[in-house]
Amino acid sequence: xxxxxxxxxxxxxxxxxxxxxxxxxxxxxxxxxxxxxxxxxxxxxxxxxxxxxxxxxxxxxxxxxxxxxxxxxxxxxxxxxxxxxxxxxxxxxxxxxxxxxxxxxxxxxxxxxxxxxxxxxxxxxxxxxxxxxxxxxxxxxxxxxxxxxxxxxxxxxxxxxxxxxxxxxxxxxxxxxxxxxxxxxxxxxxxxxxxxxxxxxxxxxxxxxxxxxxxxxxxxxxxxxxxxxxxxxxxxxxxxxxxxxxxxxxxxxxxxxxxxxxxxxxxxxxxxxxxxxxxxxxxxxxxxxxxxxxxxxxxxxxxxxxxxxxxxxxxxxxxxxxxxxxxxxxxxxxxxxxxxxxxxxxxxxxxxxxxxxxxxxxxxxxxxxxxxxxxxxxxxxxxxxxxxxxxxxxxxxxxxxxxxxxxxxxxxxxxxxxxxxxxxxxxxxxxxxxxxxxxxxxxxxxxxxxxxxxxxxxxxxxxxxxxxxxxxxxxxxxxxxxxxxxxxxxxxxxxxxxxxxxxxxxxxxxxxxxxxxxxxxxxxxxxxxxxxxx
Numbered sequence: 001x002x003x004x005x006x007x008x009x010x011x012x013x014x015x016x017x018x019x020x021x022x023x024x025x026x027x028x029x030x031x032x033x034x035x036x037x038x039x040x041x042x043x044x045x046x047x048x049x050x051x052x053x054x055x056x057x058x059x060x061x062x063x064x065x066x067x068x069x070x071x072x073x074x075x076x077x078x079x080x081x082x083x084x085x086x087x088x089x090x091x092x093x094x095x096x097x098x099x100x101x102x103x104x105x106x107x108x109x110x111x112x113x114x115x116x117x118x119x120x121x122x123x124x125x126x127x128x129x130x131x132x133x134x135x136x137x138x139x140x141x142x143x144x145x146x147x148x149x150x151x152x153x154x155x156x157x158x159x160x161x162x163x164x165x166x167x168x169x170x171x172x173x174x175x176x177x178x179x180x181x182x183x184x185x186x187x188x189x190x191x192x193x194x195x196x197x198x199x200x201x202x203x204x205x206x207x208x209x210x211x212x213x214x215x216x217x218x219x220x221x222x223x224x225x226x227x228x229x230x231x232x233x234x235x236x237x238x239x240x241x242x243x244x245x246x247x248x249x250x251x252x253x254x255x256x257x258x259x260x261x262x263x264x265x266x267x268x269x270x271x272x273x274x275x276x277x278x279x280x281x282x283x284x285x286x287x288x289x290x291x292x293x294x295x296x297x298x299x300x301x302x303x304x305x306x307x308x309x310x311x312x313x314x315x316x317x318x319x320x321x322x323x324x325x326x327x328x329x330x331x332x333x334x335x336x337x338x339x340x341x342x343x344x345x346x347x348x349x350x351x352x353x354x355x356x357x358x359x360x361x362x363x364x365x366x367x368x369x370x371x372x373x374x375x376x377x378x379x380x381x382x383x384x385x386x387x388x389x390x391x392x393x394x395x396x397x398x399x400x401x402x403x404x405x406x407x408x409x410x411x412x413x414x415x416x417x418x419x420x421x422x423x424x425x426x427x428x429x430x431x432x433x434x435x436x437x438x439x440x441x442x443x444x445x446x447x448x449x450x451x452x453x454x455x456x457x458x459x460x461x462x463x464x465x466x467x468x469x470x471x472x473x474x475x476x477x478x479x480x481x482x483x484x485x486x487x488x489x490x491x492x493x494x495x496x497x498x499x500x501x502x503x504x505x506x507x508x509x510x511x512x513x514x515x516x517x518x519x520x521x522x523x524x525x526x527x528x529x530x531x532x533x534x
Contacts, residue, residue, distance in 0.1 A: 053277075053278050053279055053280045053282075054204070054205050054278045054279075055205055055275060055278050055279040055280065055285075056279070056280050056281075056285065057285045057288065057289060058209065059205035059206075059208060059209055060272050060275065060279055060285055060286070060289040061212070061289045061292055061293060062205075062208040062209040062211060062212035063205070063208040063211075063271065063272070063275070063289075063358055063361075064269065064271055064272050064289050064290065064292075064293040064358075065212050065215055065292075065293045065296055065297055066208055066211035066212050066214075066215045066351075066354050066355055066358060067208075067268060067271050067355050067357075067358025067359060067361075067362065068265070068266070068267075068268055068269055068271075068293055068297050068355070069215070069265070069297075069351060069352060069354075069355035070265040070266065070297035070298060070300060070301035071219050071222075071265070071297065071300040071301040071303070071304040072215075072218075072265075072348055072351050072352055072355070073264050073265035073301075074090075074094065074261075074262075074265050074301045074304045074305050074308070075222075075304060075308060075327040075348065076159055076163070076325070076327065076348065076352070077260075077261050077264040077265065078090055078261045078305075078308070078326065078327070079261065079319065079325075079326060079482075080257065080258055080260045080261045080482045081093055081258040081259075081260075081261035081262065082245070082258075082261075082315060082318075082319055082326060083245045083246040083258070083319065083482060083483050084244065084245075084246045084248070084254040084255065084257045084258035084482070084483075085242050085243060085244060085251070085254050085255050085258050086237075086241065086242065086243035086245075086309075086312075086315055087233075087237065087238045087239070087241075087305075087309035087312065088238075088239065088240065088241065088242050088243075088255075089242075089254070089255050089258035089259075089261075089262075090258070090261060090262065090305050090308075090309060091238065091239065091302075091305050091306060091309060092255075093255065093258055093259045093261065093262035094262045094265075094301060094302055094305050095302070096259065096262065096470070097259060097262040097263050097265070097266055097470070097474070098262075098266070098294075098298045098301075098302065099466070099470065100266070100466070100467065100470025100471065100474065101266035101269060101294050101298070102291075102294050102295070102298070103463045103464075103466040103467040103470065104269075104432055104436070104467040104470070104471060105269045105290045105291055105293075105294045106291060106456060106463050106467075107432075107435075107436045107439065107456070107460075107463060107464050107467045108120075108121075108269075108270055108273065108290065108432060108435065108436075109286070109287030109288075109290045109291055109454060110287070110439075110451065110452070110454060110455055110456050110460065111124040111128075111435060111439065112272070112273045112276060112282075112283075112286045112287055112290070112452075112454075113283045113284070113286070113287050113451070113452030113453055113454035113455065114127070114283075114449075114450060114451055114452040115127060115452075116273070116276035116277070116279070116282035116283045116286055116452075117276055117277060117369065117520075118273075118274050118275070118276055118277045118365045118366070118368065118369035119142070119274075119366075119369040119370065119372075119373065119520060120145065120270055120273040120274050120276075120366065120369070120431075121141050121142070121145050121270065121273075121431040121432065121434070121435045122138045122139070122141040122142030122145060122370065122373075122375070122431070122520075123138070123369075123373075123520050124435045124438075125137050125138045125141045125434055125435050125438060126138035126519045126520055128435065128438035128439055128441075128442055129438050134519060135514075135517065135518055135519050136509075136514075137434060137438075138519050138520075139375055139509055139513060139514075139517050140434075140502075140505070140506075140509075141430075141431045141434045141435065142370040142373075142375045142431075143370075143375070143502070143505040143509075144426075144427050144428075144430045144431045144434075144502070145270075145366055145370075145427065145428060145431040146363075146366055146367050146370055146376070146427075147423070147427040147498075147501050147502075147505075148423070148424055148425075148426070148427020148428035148429075148430075148431065149268075149274075149359070149362055149363035149366050149367075149399075149427070149428065150363050150367075150399050150402050150403055150406070151406065151423040151424040151427055152267060152268055152359050152362075152363070152424045152427075152428065153190075153193070153356065153359040153360055153363050153399060153400075153403045154186075154403040154406045154407050155264075155424050156189075156352060156355055156356035156359045157186045157189040157190050157193070157356050157403065157407065158182070158186055158407060158410060159352050160185065160186070160189040160349055160352055160353055160356065161181075161182035161183065161184075161185030161186040161188075161189060161410075162182045162324065162325070162410075163325065163328075163345060163348065163349050163352070164182075164185050164349060165177055165181055165182050165185070165323075165324075166323035166324055166325045166328050166345065167323075167328070167342055167345055167346070167349075169322050169323045169324075170323050170328060170332065170338060170341065170342065170345075171338055171342060177322070177324070179410050179411050179412070180411050182410055183407055183408060183410050183411055186404070186407045186410065187404055187407070189353060189356060190360075190400050190403060190404055190407075191400075192353065192356075193356050193357055193359070193360040193400065194360070194396060194397065194400050196357045197357065197360050197361055197364065197391075197396050198389070198391065198393060198396060201389055201391050202389075204357075204361070207354075207357065208354075208357070208358065211351075211354035211355075211357070211358075214350065214351060214354060215351060215354070216300075218347045218348075218350075218351050219300050219303075219304070221344070221347055222304070222344055222347060222348070223303065223304065223307050225331075225334055225335060225340070225344065226307045226308065226310075226311045226330075226331075226334055227307055227310075227311075229334045229335055230310070230311035230330070230333060230334035231311070231313065231333070231334075232310050232311070233309070233310050233311075233312055237312075238306070238309045238310055242254075242255075243315060245315070245316070245319070245483070246482065246483035246484060247483060247484040247485075248483075248484060256473065256477045256480075257477050257480045257481075257482065259473070259474060259477055259478075260425065260477070260478050260482075263425050263429075263474050263478065264424070264425070265297075265301050266294070266297075266298075267424055267425060267428055267429075268358075268359070268362065268428065269290055269293060269294060270290075270362075270428070270431075270432070271358060271361075271362040272286045272289045272290055272293075273286060273290075274362045274365035274366045274369065275361065275362070275365055283452045283453055283454065284453055284454055287454040288454070308327065308330065311330050311333070311334055312330060313329070313330065313333045317329070318330055318333075327345075327348075328341060328345055331344045331345060360396060360399060360400065363399040363403075364392055364395040364396040364398075364399050365392065365395075367382060367392075367395040367398060367399055368382065368383060368385070368392035368395040371383040371395065372521070373517065373519070373520045373521050374516045374517050374518075374521065375513070375517050377508060377512075379516075381394055382394055382395050382398055383395075423494050423497050423498050423501075425474060425475065425478040426475055426478055426479070426494065426498040427498065429471050429474055429475045429478075430475060432467075432471055433468060433471040433472060433475065436464050436467050436468050436471070437468055439460075439464055440461065440464045440465060440468060443460060443461045443464065444461070478494065479492060479494055479495040479498075480492060
């Protein structure tokens with residue numbers, strides 16, 4: 001399953017299997033890199049032992065769980081679900097998306113075990129697609145994944161800025177809410193992310209471990225006040241009563257449109273895949289980190305959805321809160337205290353900030369990997385890895401700059417949230433869907449598949465099919481306007497943003513990309529031998 005591109009950047013290197021551990025990797029890691037003809041570039045960062053990879057299972061699980069931020073996003077991004085059905089859509093939509101995320105993560109985890117490289121989806125597509133279509137499908141998947149991760153970073157820092165504005169509105173009634181204020185805060189949050197990913201790169205795994213502790217402790221710090229202090233709604237209002245404020249006059253349509261609120265908490269579980277070349281025993285650790293994260297975060301998120309739904313006051317009042325976040329209004333209704341609700345909101349701001357650290361890390365690795373394989377404009381510049389820090393500093397800076405430019409949409413659009421979030425869902429989910437559909441075709445045709453040590457076995461096909469169906473539904477309805485009537489101000493422009501970005505990419509591919517992108521390149525042809533050559 002190694003890359004079958006014939007381009008070789010350096011001479012062939014011979015590695016004796018008994019010497020694997022001497023260079024700091026497990027035998028599995030060295031074999032995986034050799035199998036994909038890739039050169040290890042992220043292994044010089046430990047002063048005490050510069051040959052080791054940075055992440056193990058605990059630190060990678062911490063990174064993934066904190067970055068996914070499921071229970072936090074269930075509070076922050078629930079507005080569309082509240083307009084399109086209320087708690088019924090939020091809770092049952094969460095179950096639907098949780099199942100979809102688990103099956104999708106399992107499907108991608110199997111591929112990550114086959115080829116644990118930072119390229120992720122586009123690399124797997126190249127491996128699985130028919131040779132005639134492998135290069136183009138790989139390229140369009142890589143473009144979509146890069147777009148999705150940068151949009152995900154933008155969404156994270158956008159939430160930080162607007163939540164801070166919400167606190168200002170709550171505590172200072174004279175404050176005038178201006179969208180450009182939020183954009184400036186977005187820029188400041190991006191700067192913090194860049195600092196953590198560069199200057200603090202040496203201790204980044206430890207930062208993520210601390211973020212996991214905050215992630216779990218923060219869950220209880222929010223849940224307990226909601227359960228103990230907030231007025232309680234009736235079970236029927238939470239589990240039965242459908243409230244269609246959006247005005248679609250169709251329960252089914254409104255419910256599906258509301259899924260965007262339950263999909264966002266599960267966007268980005270492919271993050272560990274893009275750090276695979278920095279993970280020890282990656283072919284086992286990366287899959288288990290993905291699955292463990294979905295199980296852990298899904299449980300926390302589901303509990304949060306139920307607690308929040310019971311704590312709702314008047315739904316219309318909460319949705320029209322001057323803070324522009326219904327959860328801030330719910331916090332205030334539960335504590336009846338500006339200080340209490342501010343502390344609870346500040347916890348969310350801190351946790352979303354930690355998640356954004358991971359967004360930038362994943363986005364930069366995805367960008368770096370695609371540039372390494374010559375899939376992006378200025379690939380030679382973006383694929384550079386700083387020798388002193390062993391970090392893709394240029395890709396980190398590039399992702400931050402592009403995210404800042406995208407964030408400017410917040411200034412002039414009342415639906416910036418849906419545009420940015422739907423762009424995230426479309427970009428990443430399309431990349432997941434492409435890889436999974438190709439795996440389904442492989443299984444249906446009974447073609448040989450070189451599985452890794454982590455495999456779904458006989459359950460692979462049904463799991464792949466469930467994942468593909470949920471992804472397709474999620475992508476289609478992510479483009480729908482959140483409510484009626486639909487006009488220029490309330491339209492969901494994510495379809496235009498995603499389509500336009502894709503067309504720009506296709507134009508680049510037609511003019512130049514197809515001439516230089518031939519799939520994952522061979523960086524170093526590696527020959528594995530049992531004994532040294534005579």
